[in-house]
Amino acid sequence: DGGITQSPKYLFRKEGQNVTLSCEQNLNHDAMYWYRQDPGQGLRLIYYSQIVNDFQKGDIAEGYSVSREKKESFPLTVTSAQKNPTAFYLCASSSPGQLTQETQYFGPGTRLLVL
Amino acid sequence: QQPVQSPQAVILREGEDAVINCSSSKALYSVHWYRQKHGEAPVFLMILLKGGEQKGHEKISASFNEKKQQSSLYLTASQLSYSGTYFCDLSIGDAGNNRKLIWGLGTSLAVNP
Numbered sequence: 001d002g003g004i005t006q007s008p009k010y011l012f013r014k015e016g017q018n019v020t021l022s023c024e025q026n027l028n029h030d031a032m033y034w035y036r037q038d039p040g041q042g043l044r045l046i047y048y049s050q051i052v053n054d055f056q057k058g059d060i061a062e063g064y065s066v067s068r069e070k071k072e073s074f075p076l077t078v079t080s081a082q083k084n085p086t087a088f089y090l091c092a093s094s095s096p097g098q099l100t101q102e103t104q105y106f107g108p109g110t111r112l113l114v115l
Numbered sequence: 116q117q118p119v120q121s122p123q124a125v126i127l128r129e130g131e132d133a134v135i136n137c138s139s140s141k142a143l144y145s146v147h148w149y150r151q152k153h154g155e156a157p158v159f160l161m162i163l164l165k166g167g168e169q170k171g172h173e174k175i176s177a178s179f180n181e182k183k184q185q186s187s188l189y190l191t192a193s194q195l196s197y198s199g200t201y202f203c204d205l206s207i208g209d210a211g212n213n214r215k216l217i218w219g220l221g222t223s224l225a226v227n228p
Contacts, residue, residue, distance in 0.1 A: 042202060042220040043157070090156055102206055102216060103147060106156035 002027045006091050006107035013078065013085060014115050021076045021110045023091030032074035033104065035090040036060060043090065049074055078112060086114050116141060118205050120219040127193045127226045135188040135222045137203030146179055146186040147204040150197075151221075157202060160188075193226045200224070 004025040013019045025032065031050045035043040045058030049068040063082025068074055074093075078085045088111050092104040119138045127133055137146065145164045149157035163179035163186060174191045186205075190197055203219040 043218045045216075045218075102145070103159050103162055104149075104157075104204070105159065109156050 004091060004093055004105060004107035006089075006110050008110060009108070011110055011112045012115050013112060016080045018077055018079050019112070021078070021089055021091075021112070023074045023076065023107055024072055025074075025091075025093045025105075025107075026072060027093055027095070027105065028071070029093035029095045029105075030071070031094045031102070032068070033092045033094070034058075034064070034066065034074070034076045035092065037088045037090060039088075046076065046089075085112050087112060116207075117217055118203055118219040120201075120203060120222050122222060123220075124223040125225070127197075127224070129195060129226055129228055130192055131226075133190045133193060133224065135190075135201050135203075135224070137186045137188075137205070137219050139184045139205050139207065139217075141184065141205075141207045143179070143181065143184055143186075143205055143207060145206040146177070147206075148177055148186075148188050149202045149204060150199045151202065152199040160201075190224070193224075195226050195228065198224060198226045 007022045033048040034046040036046055037043050044060050046064050047055055047058055047066040049055035052068055052071050055066050055068050063079055065077045088109050090109045091107040094102050094104045121136045125133050147162050148160040150160055151157040177188045179186045200221040200223050202221045205217050207215050
């Protein structure tokens, strides 16, 4: 079955530590996205990538980094520069086209907690 | 620039109807509606394109008013499974590749027995 997977489901970060969240999709989608969601809030865009080896900053990119070396994979690194990383992180993908028009399909999410 | 969703929260009894609105200050190209249940990822409900017709999915339908730059989501004869937070995601721009996606802050819907 096609879909998006994220791992781990829960992640604990110590002070000053970089952590990487995994996102993999087998939907053959070109575009991938990372969002952050705080409790009771909406989705805020961190980074997005429309094609392999290219990505753009979203609204809250500071303290985060990404790579897009493969079409299927879009890992997100939360660096030590991100002082308040506790949140629910969602990865999504879409296939821009006339019919789908950027409809996004989401992975199950990763909850990041700071120790 | 962020779309305004209203109401912020609504509580229904099973079988009642609700309308959720999403308004933009910018010209819209398309509108997506998603539902997110507590602790889960958002799930796509439907998309409305500029110039398109009203869409429907079982007892959930939506409209897109280009002139008012607004979309409305209609939930009729609500079921317990409709509970969750509803988000609109607006595509602002033109028919080319120069579009931007902007999410609303969500409307929390609770359906009680």
